[in-house]
Amino acid sequence: GENVEQHPSTLSVQEGDSAVIKCTYSDSASNYFPWYKQELGKGPQLIIDIRSNVGEKKDQRIAVTLNKTAKHFSLHITETQPEDSAVYFCAASLNDYKLSFGAGTTVTVRA
């Protein structure tokens, strides 16, 4: 099955700086790569996703890049704000429901 590795496990950034989280996946056939944000006491919420026919996607301060050859994808958060503090999960799947999640990255934005 699909195996997704996520790094780093924790990330502390100064408010206004950028944050980058990287993930690798094992199944070259995977074609859907979402990112979820989980705030304390809440369930994960989709923040951005990318499909294998696209190399990069942006949504305001958030961007995701995908390198299918190297089987890795990354989340970039620019101009970080305190409300960006949360746990972020990457995931991968092949055309179906069965998302395989990374272990998560705890992001702390220091004021």
Added chain:
Amino acid sequence: EAGVTQSPTHLIKTRGQQATLRCSPISGHTSVYWYQQALGLGLQFLLWYDEGEERNRGNFPPRFSGRQFPNYSSELNVNALELEDSALYLCASSLGGSTGELFFGEGSRLTVL
């Protein structure tokens, strides 16, 4: 519009007992997924139900089971509880079929003593 709702919020059981967790999907969603989130680990896929049928299950023993009702709500049953079953159990729903956004509930925290 109501999101995915789960109950109970917290549940404490002892080893060997059974636990039942419940999930109501977003109105109009026919697919329900269950994930286990153990402390420090990512989300591990447990079960997927769609239109009342179990479509697939993750790498968990048979004592993890569930069902989906005609109104698309679902329950997860865990028999013969073990200490390592302590985790946050997350339910998610989607419109059904293949890939699409999963909408998660806030989870049920199961503690096994």
